[in-house]
Amino acid sequence: MSRAGEKTHTELIRACLDGDPLAWERLVDVVTPLIFSICATMRLSREESYDVFGQVSYLLLRNLDHVKSADRLMSYVATMTRREVGELRRRVQLAERSRQAIKRALYDIAPESPEKLYELTRLNEIINRAMVQLPERDYRLLRALFFEEGKPDYEQVAARLHMPVSSVGPTRLRCLKKLYRILKQKRFER
Amino acid sequence: MNREPDRVELLMCHLEGECSPDESRRLEALLKTDPALRRLRDFLRESTTSEKRPALYELRSAARELSARMFRDWRRMGSQTDPPRGLAVYDSKNLPIPEGVRPAVVDTRRLKYKTDDMELELSLYPVALNAYELVGQVAGPEITRPCRIELKSEARTMAAATDEFCLFYVPRLPVASYTLTVLADNRAVAVVDIDL
The missing domain is CATH 2.60.40 (Immunoglobulin-like)
Known part of the structure; x- marks a missing residue:
């Protein structure tokens, strides 16, 4: 397993603290899938997700010097995202209830218990924490395949990552094996 | 497959509906004792039901724009408190x-x-x-x-x-x-x- 990812993210954090806007852009790019995946799991609308994103980005920016490693970064972002989602839900509880009812009616989604939703956000956090331990190329492939909207288009993913379409499937399997090894090795318990 | 598939291969086979009953039983047994494999299974299962996810991809550029501005203002703010x-x-x-x-x-x-x-x-x-x-x-x-x-x-x-x-x-x-x-x-x- 490569530790390069972790070094890169630690360096990014340091560069952000030194005022490098490109490092901040890159760092935001790393945490965005986690924030939005938690928002998606909690069935937030796009406006609410954007709202949570803004709040979490603010908190991250103001607390960058306390986040020293890639693992800590993902854990912090996940915790803050869940907290902000909770805040948002408390603020708009009534509106949320009716919106959920409409969503359920539209998409036929069975209502899930808060415990189940929490479990799902924890799962997203753990997977993201493991993913940032992967080499950059593997991370980008899994992100493109599992954290982007809709069914992944292998041709587009292959073109974006400069790889033959035929190797997307086998590479995906290799990446998932690496991810599994990280999950097994690190456990990611609190 | 000539060789015995490893755990992740078996899991992928199962998720793609290509496992034999024997392989499915073997996987079920593995999942009971392997929390990392369970997590991977839960994640893959959840992320492939993409209709559950709202269209967040389109938010990326809005998020980038907002965070870039936040960083710019933060730098400009300097030590002013x-x-x-x-x-x-x-x-x-x-x-x-x-x-x-x-x-x-x-x-x-x-x-x-x-x-x-x-x-x-x-x-x-x-x-x-x-x-x-x-x-x-x-x-x-x-x-x-x-x-x-x-x-x-x-x-x-x-x-x-x-x-x-x-x-x-x-x-x-x-x-x-x-x-x-x-x-x-x-x-x-x-x-x-x-x-x-």
Whole structure:
């Protein structure tokens, strides 16, 4: 397993603290899938997700010097995202209830218990924490395949990552094996 | 497959519906004792049901724009802490218009700013080609009583007072760049920059 990812993210954090806007852009790019995946799991609308994103980005920016490693970064972002989602839900509880009812009616989604939703956000956090331990190329492939909207288009993913379409499937399997090894090795318990 | 598939291969086979009954039973047994494999299975299962996810991909550029501005303002703020400068944490201007919605319908703008101790929310409604109606609300531990809002541009200074709900109202705010200051007991508790 490569530790390069972790070094890169630690360096990014340091560069952000030194005022490098490109490092901040890159760092935001790393945490965005986690924030939005938690928002998606909690069935937030796009406006609410954007709202949570803004709040979490603010908190991250103001607390960058306390986040020293890639693992800590993902854990912090996940915790803050869940907290902000909770805040948002408390603020708009009534509106949320009716919106959920409409969503359920539209998409036929069975209502899930808060415990189940929490479990799902924890799962997203753990997977993201493991993913940032992967080499950059593997991370980008899994992100493109599992954290982007809709069914992944292998041709587009292959073109974006400069790889033959035929190797997307086998590479995906290799990446998932690496991810599994990280999950097994690190456990990611609190 | 000539060789015995490893755990991840077996899992992928199962998720793609290509496992034999024997392989499925073997996988079930493995899942009972292997939490990492269970997590991978749960994640893959959840992420392949993409219809559950709202269309968040389109938010990426809005998120990038907002965070870049936040960083720029944060750097500009430097070590200035008194009065604290608010950073924009929400700007509906960056959000893409939902498909099928005419631009005129969403011509209002919502902005949110944040300091460590205060939140400021602004809603802007166009009342003319070059002017907005502004409704705002301040919230924070220091905002315990009605306070004053000052809006300064190069051309003018405007003022408003908050009510008991910390709401304030400016009926006609000409398009310009403003510095908005929140004053509690005549002391500036927050400053934000607004570009209309």
